Amino acid sequence: MSIIRTDKLVFEYTRKDEENNVTETVRAIDGVDLDIEKGDFIAILGRNGSGKSTLAKHINALLYPTGGTIWVGGMDTKDDAKLWDIRQTAGMIFQNPDNQMVASVIEEDVGFGPENMGVPTEEIWKRVAHSLEAVGMTAYAKKSPNHLSGGQKQRIGIAGVLAMRPQCIVMDEPTAMLDPIGRREVIKTVHELNKTEHITVILITHYMEEAVDADHVFVMEHGQVKLQGTPREVFSRVDELKALNMSVPQVTELAYELKKSGVDIPDGILKIEELTEALCHLN
Amino acid sequence: MSLELKNVNFTYNPGTPMQQDVLKDINVTIEKGEFLAIMGHTGSGKSTLIQHMNALVSPTSGQVLFDGQDIFAQGFDKRMLRSKVGMVFQYPEHQLFEETVFEDICFGPRNLKLSEEEVKARAEEAMKLTGVPDDFRERSPFELSGGQKRRVAIAGVLAMKPEYLILDEPTAGLDPGGRDEILDLLKELHEKSGISIILVSHSMEDIANYAQRILVLNAGRIVLSGTPREVFRHADELAGYGLSVPQAALIMHALKEKGFDVDTDANTVAEAKASILAALAKRGVTAGKAGEADA
Amino acid sequence: MLKDMTLGQYYPVDSMVHRLDPRTKLAGTLLYIISLFITNNVVGYAIAFLFLCLCIGLSHVPPKYILKGLKPVLVLMFISVFFNLFFIKGEPVLFSWKFITITQPGLRQAILMAVRLVFLISGSALMTYTTTPTALTDGMEKGLGFLKVFKVPVHEIAMMMSIALRFIPILAEEADKIQKAQMARGAVFDEGNLIQRAKALVPLLVPLFISAFRRATDLAMAMEARCYHGGDGRTKMHPLKYGRNDMLVYTAFLAYLALVFISRKISIGI
Structure with missing residues (x-):
């Protein structure tokens, strides 16, 4: 069953000069067709300005298409009556962890979404406890978010979305402002949620390492999907990725380089063990 | 010609219950013309360490010497120091404020009380050095992309003609293309203009490719120091500090x-x-x- | 440093005071402030002091923390002492040198005013230390709910306040960073006359405002994404309900107020 589907999705906006004359029309999304299965872990890659964030905001009905259609859980986002259902179905995590926290106590921040949805008080507390546990932050429930690390703040953000019982979480570069420890911590958390809570994850990032374990990868450029497939398929196309200003994990690049020099190893190596294994079998 | 930290200790809120030792017994000499990388996870004291180098933070004990002179001595010209030891902070949004890119780059040299011609000449030169396109001159710095903002921020510091350039996580938030561009720019500045680069970074891959020497900081102490080859030999130890190779x-x-x-x-x-x-x-x-x- | 500012920040421990209904604490603070303006002698102040100590003791907030919170208002206190000390005329004169005269009523007034300010600020600070901003705004929203009849957007104002409180430390820290970034470019903030100093603030304020606007836009979007649509149909994690302790505290406050009133009649000649 598909959770998110788009049909020739287009989003245009105009830039205006001081006299309010249109100077430029920008097509941020240019005919994107997606069909994302429930329970999948999806990674969307692309350089800054490739349209990936704009796409993310469509899934949460924060932006509406200027052409084509997007369905979230079967609901057309242009249907105003479904707005809150759509936002509850697809939760969103943003880049800057500080700018998405409303409350000064962690558990209250996690409860913010359910409060807005009108969930009864007792049920909110149950959901908050469960969500904090799911992201491993129960010990911090009564603390202030100000003294947390970036990775912990993002996990609180995730708990806040989780408390709304979404089917899908869209993450718009959730690790861009984090250090390597924080990055690992967040990616590990979403993978766990994907497995244990069966939540569809759409991870937008420009760190290739984070896409290695995804079920499906899309690479965007100029508002279009340029490459897609399993990580193995996509990452085997090192030159194309480089042309799109993307890098690949060092192991993939090394394997690719070795293959170019005539070493007989398979395409699309993603992990260190795969490379050592392949090299061992050469004799 | 060097920048030297001698037995530097820094304690936050000394004598209160919130007391916290941020830097402990730091000894390091940075020679002119070096490309040094400082790594350490968040909270290891990296930012405090680099802020000692241009007198933004003064040590609780110990000395910082610029060309042999104590920068915290009475009468030492801190403004001169800050022009010689330039610092670019992590987010360019923290420094850009003028209406146009060119004016923003002029801010540093103007603070040095140089003649208007000299200010402009230096801004021009800094734009060229950092590859800020000519047609950006009159644009607002706020409408540039992340990578372009960083270039302008670096130009704004280079216009003061520093001998040392300190950069705190200059590639954070950039995509791989933007990251390579900034690192290549630093390499070029180092090679062509002979500026010493002090780079604070989390990205081990970047450091391996560019730095000549690495300092590893953990809990306020320098725990490893050496060439990338020497430091990256200690994969297990680094992992213990929350770092990878x-x-x-x-x-x-x-x-x-x-x-x-x-x-x-x-x-x-x-x-x-x-x-x-x-x-x-x-x-x-x-x-x-x-x-x-x-x- | 700005980020060390404790005034107005929640102090997260569990205590009987922390658990009180925010409306009780708001009303209590208000009553306490009123009491400070009713007292007119040492006995009254002593009662106010003891009562404050009792509240602080019950709150489990370390007294040191409260004293630290007084730092930012020291200037205000000095100004008040200065004016009272040197400008109140009367008899007897305690000290006189050239144009400076200190009189007994002046000294008395200066001390009482300073004490009053310390009590007032400690009392209100205690409320903010023991009440999360959310609870505080919830309390105001409900306590002032009757204003809705007059089309006052009580919920929106409450939400704005709670967000402002959440972002004050973040922006303070950011201001610190911006200041350092500009100092690294040779900017000086403590030189020259008033106009030059005001001008020197531009490189600090512009990035700070831009950042604040950016944060506001981001936050608005994040709130919308989490289904925020004003106060209608919202439920609460902490629905406000008066408990037994609240009634006790109200009674205690009334008793305290009565004591302060009585103290006005006592005169021990100071």
């Missing part, structure tokens, strides 16, 4: 364990490739295959 180095270690005669000090893709090809040749995996594939 470049993936290439991990691959080489894994191969060594499997009995390949590879150079475990290789930590870039190019070095790793050369070493693996050599090891394969020794094992008698033929170059003939290579010939076939190339043909």
